[in-house]
Amino acid sequence: MKKKRLVTSALPYVNNIPHLGNLLQVLSADVFARYCRLNGYETLYICGTDEYGTATETRALEERVTPKELCDRYHRIHADIYDWFNIQFDNFGRTSTEKQTEITQGLFLKLEEAGYINEKTIEQLYSEKSSMFLADRYVRGTCPVCGYEEARGDQCENCGKLLDPTDLIDPRSGIDGSVPVLKKTKHLYIDLPGILPKLEQWIGEASVRGFWARNAVQMTRSWIRDGLKERCITRDLSWGIPVPKDGFRNKVFYVWFDAPIGYISITANYTDEWEDWWKNPEEVELFQFIGKDNIPFHTVVFPSTLLGSGENWTMLHHMSSSEYLNYESGKFSKSKGIGVFGSDAKETGIPADVWRFYILYNRPEKSDGIFTWKDFQEKVNSELIGNLGNLVNRTLSFVHRFYDGKIPEGGSDSAFWEKVKEMEGEITKHFDRAELRDAFRKIFALADMGNKFFQAGEPWKTRTSEPEAAARLLRDLTYLVRDLGILLSPFIPAAEVIGKWLRTGKLSWEDLGSLTGIADIEKPEILFKRLEDKEIKTFKERFAGSQKEREAKEQVENHILKVGNTEIHVSGEPVRTNKVRDGEVS
RNA sequence: CGCAGGGUAGAGCAGUUGGCAGCUCGUCGGGCUCAUAACCCGGAGGUCGAAGGUUCGAGUCCUUCCCCUGCUACCA
Numbered sequence: 001m002k003k004k005r006l007v008t009s010a011l012p013y014v015n016n017i018p019h020l021g022n023l024l025q026v027l028s029a030d031v032f033a034r035y036c037r038l039n040g041y042e043t044l045y046i047c048g049t050d051e052y053g054t055a056t057e058t059r060a061l062e063e064r065v066t067p068k069e070l071c072d073r074y075h076r077i078h079a080d081i082y083d084w085f086n087i088q089f090d091n092f093g094r095t096s097t098e099k100q101t102e103i104t105q106g107l108f109l110k111l112e113e114a115g116y117i118n119e120k121t122i123e124q125l126y127s128e129k130s131s132m133f134l135a136d137r138y139v140r141g142t143c144p145v146c147g148y149e150e151a152r153g154d155q156c157e158n159c160g161k162l163l164d165p166t167d168l169i170d171p172r173s174g175i176d177g178s179v180p181v182l183k184k185t186k187h188l189y190i191d192l193p194g195i196l197p198k199l200e201q202w203i204g205e206a207s208v209r210g211f212w213a214r215n216a217v218q219m220t221r222s223w224i225r226d227g228l229k230e231r232c233i234t235r236d237l238s239w240g241i242p243v244p245k246d247g248f249r250n251k252v253f254y255v256w257f258d259a260p261i262g263y264i265s266i267t268a269n270y271t272d273e274w275e276d277w278w279k280n281p282e283e284v285e286l287f288q289f290i291g292k293d294n295i296p297f298h299t300v301v302f303p304s305t306l307l308g309s310g311e312n313w314t315m316l317h318h319m320s321s322s323e324y325l326n327y328e329s330g331k332f333s334k335s336k337g338i339g340v341f342g343s344d345a346k347e348t349g350i351p352a353d354v355w356r357f358y359i360l361y362n363r364p365e366k367s368d369g370i371f372t373w374k375d376f377q378e379k380v381n382s383e384l385i386g387n388l389g390n391l392v393n394r395t396l397s398f399v400h401r402f403y404d405g406k407i408p409e410g411g412s413d414s415a416f417w418e419k420v421k422e423m424e425g426e427i428t429k430h431f432d433r434a435e436l437r438d439a440f441r442k443i444f445a446l447a448d449m450g451n452k453f454f455q456a457g458e459p460w461k462t463r464t465s466e467p468e469a470a471a472r473l474l475r476d477l478t479y480l481v482r483d484l485g486i487l488l489s490p491f492i493p494a495a496e497v498i499g500k501w502l503r504t505g506k507l508s509w510e511d512l513g514s515l516t517g518i519a520d521i522e523k524p525e526i527l528f529k530r531l532e533d534k535e536i537k538t539f540k541e542r543f544a545g546s547q548k549e550r551e552a553k554e555q556v557e558n559h560i561l562k563v564g565n566t567e568i569h570v571s572g573e574p575v576r577t578n579k580v581r582d583g584e585v586s
Numbered sequence: 587c588g589c590a591g592g593g594u595a596g597a598g599c600a601g602u603u604g605g606c607a608g609c610u611c612g613u614c615g616g617g618c619u620c621a622u623a624a625c626c627c628g629g630a631g632g633u634c635g636a637a638g639g640u641u642c643g644a645g646u647c648c649u650u651c652c653c654c655u656g657c658u659a660c661c662a
Contacts, residue, residue: 010662011662012662013661013662014662015662016662050662053661053662054660054661055661055662124660135660135661136660136661137660137661152661187660218590219589219590222589222590223659229659231659231660232660235660255662256660256662259662291662292656292657293657293662294662296659297662323591323656324656367592367599367655368591368592368655368656370598372598375597375598375611378598378610378611378612379610379611381622381624382610382611383610385622385624387625389621389622389624390621390624390625391621391625392621393620393621393622393624394620394622394624394625395620395621397620397621398620398621401620402620451625451626452625452626454620454621454625454626455618455625455627456626458618458620459620460618460619460620461618463620526622527622528622529622530622530623530624
């Protein structure tokens with residue numbers, strides 16, 4: 001059995017603040033990586049910002065800074081947000097590094113050597129004013145179909161018609177407003193059809209071995225069925241990786257060609273032994289967590305790059321592709337600034353683990369999901385607190401209060417443990433297949449079972465009438481609480497505090513179902529506070545509309561809002577909350 | 587006939603190879619009092635988008651239709 005697991009989450013594009021929907025991939029991979037570590041796999045979790053490309057270069061131009069400066073600033077923002085959410089990366093890097101250039105150019109040269117790179121001359125719109133070629137979407141003009149004056153060169157946003165930039169009437173540069181001219185330019189293409197035989201063979205085997213989700217297989221097949229085209233992998237830009245080929249020295253690689261290579265280079269920046277991970281398919285299983293829009297790039301384009309190079313790369317094993325998370329009535333939108341953003345989540349004063357709980361409990365796996373404040377409050381109060389928090393609290397409080405914090409001696413209920421172990425086996429299986437939502441929900445089912453067991457046993461009565469029965473019950477429940485702490489900690493790192501209360505030392509998957517190791521316990525505290533109607537109402541109003549509208553609103557209001565009796569800072573440093581930092585519990 | 591996903595209780599959803607239609611919230615009634623107004627038990631509430639077909643039997647398979655939501659590849 002392979003004992004090394006390489007985990008990646010989609011590299012977020014650098015030039016925006018991530019919202020809850022973007023956070024989903026990073027969080028999912030974190031949960032999986034934490035599980036793997038706890039269950040004895042040698043694990044490496046790699047992520048980072050994707051920095052090159054048109055979007056960054058244009059944005060930098062607008063803000064009158066260099067692309068590098070822009071990326072530095074946003075990279076920091078990303079890193080801070082993920083840190084706040086307790087994401088335990090082995091390395092959170094970036095694509096604008098020397099290693100990235102080295103590895104990307106190396107792969108390109110291998111592809112060229114193998115004959116999978118072709119050259120073509122095309123005509124593109126060029127802005128003489130800015131001395132640059134324009135990406136399709138940066139050309140604006142009047143739609144020839146519906147007459148909309150702000151149509152984009154790739155598609156008219158008004159009537160939906162797909163366009164070529166040259167179709168537009170009165171085209172102009174979306175960047176400087178000048179009238180662009182057609183100009184010839186040479187580009188390099190990767191010969192996907194040429195690599196296709198290798199790719200199809202690999203997909204056939206990998207999709208079964210790696211139990212790809214149905215939607216992933218389907219989307220991949222439809223891409224191939226509709227015919228793979230050669231894909232242009234170079235651009236007329238300056239912010240990117242130089243193309244190491246005469247005649248193309250003033251061009252760079254297309255961001256989608258180099259972005260997935262970021263997984264590799266970020267690993268290489270972390271350890272010199274990176275080839276033990278990336279050129280070691282015999283020992284390493286690669287798990288990738290991405291959004292559904294990214295599937296073909298991870299099953300078709302990137303694997304083709306690796307296969308075409310003829311080298312022995314570690315290929316994708318299992319891919320977990322989630323659907324979209326929508327917000328209230330519409331979509332999360334980075335460009336429009338609609339939704340709850342990483343920075344917003346921080347400012348609410350709600351602990352990171354509560355956010356983690358909700359996002360993962362509602363992880364959209366089969367169809368798109370919706371974040372609503374009402375549902376957020378409901379799920380947190382009923383499941384996280386009413387079910388799980390309550391079981392932990394009532395059990396440990398009972399032991400503390402009536403048994404003086406000493407775990408009562410005695411036997412155990414074998415029928416109960418048989419059921420517990422059966423469920424724990426199922427949960428582990430879900431974890432192993434990266435079925436995070438199923439695993440998580442089953443953990444709550446286990447807690448629910450604990451609550452029923454507690455209720456049926458009525459220890460508050462039997463404590464005096466049948467002391468042995470009560471002792472047995474509380475002992476069983478305390479060990480169940482420990483198991484829940486282990487099972488939950490990948491999702492909710494704060495659950496590690498349960499281990500501290502039980503004074504058990506560091507726990508791992510092997511401790512599940514064991515009935516030894518706890519002697520006496522500390523006085524437990526409340527894990528999470530309920531979300532009150534008033535504060536939810538406040539957040540709902542505060543985070544409505546776009547970021548611009550919010551800013552305008554906030555200028556009118558005070559900089560500090562009173563929510564219940566919690567002070568929440570609208571700007572500046574967030575209030576630190578009762579979370580447990582990694583490593584504090586040992 | 588562009589592609590994909592979806593229409594199941596008031597709301598949000600699950601239903602694997604066809605075998606008594608379920609879960610969470612809400613609602614109504616009861617119980618418990620260890621626990622964060624938490625916990626437990628029970629009730630009410632659905633002709634499973636429409637029509638037709640296969641079958642002893644269809645939410646599930648087939649056909650047609652209606653209605654939503656995305657995507658449609660030089661934008662991450």
